[in-house]
Amino acid sequence: MADFIIGIDGGGTSCRAAVADPQGTILGRGKSGSANILTDPNSAIQSIGEAAEAAFRDARLPVGEVRNAAAFLGLAGTNVGNLTQYVRERLPFRHTDIDSDGLIALQGAIGDAEGSVAILGTGTIFMARKDSKVHYIGGWGFTIGDLGGGARLGHALLQEALLAHDGIRQGSTVTDAVLNEFRHDPTAMVEFARLSKPGDFGRYAPLVFQHAEQEDPGALALLGQAARSVNEALDAITRIGGHERLCLLGGLAPLYPAWLEPRHRKILVAPQADALAGAVALAAKRHQARAGGAA
Amino acid sequence: MADFIIGIDGGGTSCRAAVADPQGTILGRGKSGSANILTDPNSAIQSIGEAAEAAFRDARLPVGEVRNAAAFLGLAGTNVGNLTQYVRERLPFRHTDIDSDGLIALQGAIGDAEGSVAILGTGTIFMARKDSKVHYIGGWGFTIGDLGGGARLGHALLQEALLAHDGIRQGSTVTDAVLNEFRHDPTAMVEFARLSKPGDFGRYAPLVFQHAEQEDPGALALLGQAARSVNEALDAITRIGGHERLCLLGGLAPLYPAWLEPRHRKILVAPQADALAGAVALAAKRHQARAGGAA
Known part of the structure; x- marks a missing residue:
């Protein structure tokens, strides 16, 4: 029986x-540091261990106790199955759950409630919980996905500036700003x-x-x-998660609401807590389930 | 004084x-073989020499005469100045012009006439001749340019298929065809x-x-x-090249006319000859200019 639980929020940065x-x-x-299991699983394993030890030191707990803890890890890139397995086997915790x-x-963001969450950052992903099951839409990355995300929006701006430079489309102050930055080259x-x-x-994108x-x-x-892309994806995810609550996360979350359809705006709620707190909550749940099972 | 002239049409394939x-x-x-001066200038130099020698053999002319010839080369990637210089200095011809x-x-396509030409292939580029000067629009490549080209069209189809898979947008038979090909994965x-x-x-794109x-x-x-992208670019290029003739080239040239605005469709003309014939014609012009200058 683990004495402590650990939540981990591991990303590329x-x-x-x-x-x-x-x-x-x-x-x-x-x-x-970085815990990107796709680009460098061994570095990710090291970063995860270091962050956990730092948390124990911060709590003035003996670092050796990390080995007795039950951890829940939320990691980017977990849809690649073998890597998750590889990472799990090499982590120091007594129990390790990775999602x-x-x-x-x-x-x-929404605790145990039903509802929808959209992460609007460099990329975009849409999630909903319904009947205790979590559904995902999007999140496929920049190349042919992530519509409405910052990367696609910035890309579209550069493309528009090039069209304005060529005299194919009318420019405006936003394309002028980009062309000036590149000295019209x-x-x-x-x-x-x-x-x-x-x-x-x-x-x-902020421009x-x-x-x-x-x-x-x-x-x-x-x-x-x-915004049309985001509205369409929100329509799809709220068809699953219902129309009670929608929470926006990510760097563009503060910027997007004014541009969304009223049907989405009116169900917006602020996030209850961040992803790290979510990892801790899930670690506690799994811990209690194990304790219940052992009882 | 060169005895023969050579036209070269050098591309990546x-x-x-x-x-x-x-x-x-x-x-x-x-x-x-390939004559891509951007990715491999030395191979390009070799391919150019080999193609020229093959042409002399085809004409039953002594291959050694290549060294006395005046060549005009049309090459992809010539907007990178130093590479053109590098290639020119290493070619065997007596006179070498590269554009x-x-x-x-x-x-x-249009000989010495004024008018516009659009290359609608994997990428797109629009050109016009007016008062003996040639103007270029577009041709910036796939990343933030080449709108209306086959690569961008195919990319848009894959993106649409992914949106249909996610239930974000309504699918149709064309996205079904793509999803079936990828076994809905x-x-x-x-x-x-x-x-x-x-x-x-x-x-x-043909799909x-x-x-x-x-x-x-x-x-x-x-x-x-x-087609909207292509129509906009054609508006821009015909503002320069006039509204007398417009010639479409490239793999999508036979497919696009039905989807263009009537104002563009009604000035379409068939190409007079291909790019290789264009290179020969330009080689002959330069040759005659040198002969005139020497006289």
Whole structure:
């Protein structure tokens, strides 16, 4: 029987951990480097261990107790089955449950309730809980998915600026801003785009929101298209999760509400807690289920 | 004074050459491998030499005469200045002129006339000749350009199929065809897309035209958007090249006319000749200019 539980929120930028008592009361938090199991599983394993130890130190608990803990990990890239298995076998915890980063975000945002959650960041993913089952829509990545996400929106802005440069479409202040940044050199834009990762495109997304607020027609058209994609996906996810609550997460969550359909806006709720708290809550649930099973 | 002239049409798939007398009458043709100066300039140099020698053999001319010839090369990727210089210095011809693959296509298509030419293939580029000057619009490649090209159209189809799979948008027979091909496995589609080059996406473009002809609503929407992009670019290029003649080239040229605006359709003309013939014609012009200058 584990004495402590651990929640882990592992992503490509950093790995966060929290240690809690078996009831889920958080005692300490820790942070470490990237935990991307797809690009570097061994580094991810190390980061997860480091974040957990940091949380124990933060709680003034003996670091050796990490080995007796029961951990719940929400990780990006868990749809690749073998890697999850590989990582689980090499982690130091007594019990290790691994699920998606989306699931811990949903748990944090709406707790045990039914409803829908949309993560609107560089990419987009839509989740709903109905009858205790969690459903996922989207989240397929930049290449042919993630419509409405920051990367696709920034990409669309660069494309529009190039069309304006060529005189194919009318420019506006938002495309002027981009063209000025690239000194009106289309080859520089094309080269930037060719080397860009989704996050690089995503850095242009706030520019679209800013200019749309000032009613720039170019920005309004781009954002209109992105918001249409988000509205369609929200229609699909609320058909599953119902029309009681919808929670937006991610970097664009504060920016999008004004551009969404009233049917979605009116059911928006603030997140109850973050993904790390969601991981702790799920760790506590699994711990209690095991205790119940053992009783 | 060169005895023979050579036209070269060099692209990523193959390199074609024609040897002609100084008046431009073609005497023989040759072909060799890829001549992509961007990805492999040394292989391109070799392919160009091989194609020229093959043309001389085809004409039953001594291959050693290649060194006395005046060549005009239309090559993809010539907007990168240093590479053109590098290639020119290493070619065996007495005189070497290098310009874009677009220019020789335009010369072949409309000869010395004023007018516009659109290459609608995997990518798209629009050209016009006005007052002896050639103007270019587009042709920036797949990442943020080439709207209306086969790669962008195929990409849009895969994206639409994924939206249909997720229940975000209504599917139709064209998205069903794609989903069936991937056995309704979204991860297989995403993985295919992630590894795809523009030509891989482009192979799905004919499917859109086929289903649009059968009035499939999904295909009509995708093709409508692509045709809108092409119509806009044609508006821009005919503002420069005038409204007398417009010539479509490239793999999608036979498919697009029915979907273009009547103002563009009514000025369509068939190409006079191909890009290789255009290269020979330009080689003859340069040759005569040098002869005139020397006289």
